[in-house]
Amino acid sequence: MTENVLTASNIIKSFALDDSEIKVLEDISLHVKQGEFVAIMGKSGSGKSTLLSILAGLDQPTSGIVILNGDELTQMSEEDLALKRQTDIGFVFQSFHLIPTLSVQENIQFPLSIARKQDQNRVNELIEAVQLGHRINSFPHQLSGGEKQRTAIARALVAQPKILFADEPTGNLDEKNADQVMKLLLDLQKAFNTALVIVTHDPALAALADRTITIVDGQLV
């Protein structure tokens, strides 16, 4: 039996709205096994990004428990969580979220430096894997969309996280770059045996996943 890298139990998330509150996630439970590829689908506004943020420790649920690689994210201090996000968790955003003042190489090294680690071989391996050897000294504003996202993927994987989250990672790319970035993401996920949880609107991509879960009315179907 393969162990679970992620277990979420009874996740509820509500937001205050004027005098009332809206419940976005209603009692969601799920698990992800090591190396598994899970796609999350659902209509716009159904709560996909909210769920992904909670699973990755970027946001806290109103109630419920998230256990990632043995640690209960929902009980950790903000400081411990910040370190865990750089080491055990990779996250790829639709809008890249690179650090504008750092070069490609420095962006990729960033999670290791936060963890006070140095591993130039690993950094070089990732730079090569995402084919950015000719761009290591460029800054984010000098890169194309595809190059930015390839930098972000290398950064997300450099610390060898057990799990990688991606929220519509190709949403800001044209079709050609989207295909290239997605192929890269899936190749690296397989090569490193990293679990991958991806939010997508693309049924063709979801069809490649080991499992697809869909959010309807705040619940998984």
Ligand SMILES: Nc1ncnc2c1ncn2[C@@H]1O[C@H](COP(=O)(O)OP(=O)(O)OP(=O)(O)O)[C@@H](O)[C@H]1O
């Ligand atoms: N900080 C917030 N405060 C209030 N409401 C919020 C907040 N964040 C999200 N919501 C609401 O929660 C619902 C779910 O938002 P979410 O971004 O998770 O949807 P989504 O499924 O990712 O949609 P999309 O496909 O458009 O990205 C929406 O109705 C949104 O308005």
Ligand SMILES: [Mg+2]
């Ligand atoms: Mg979203």
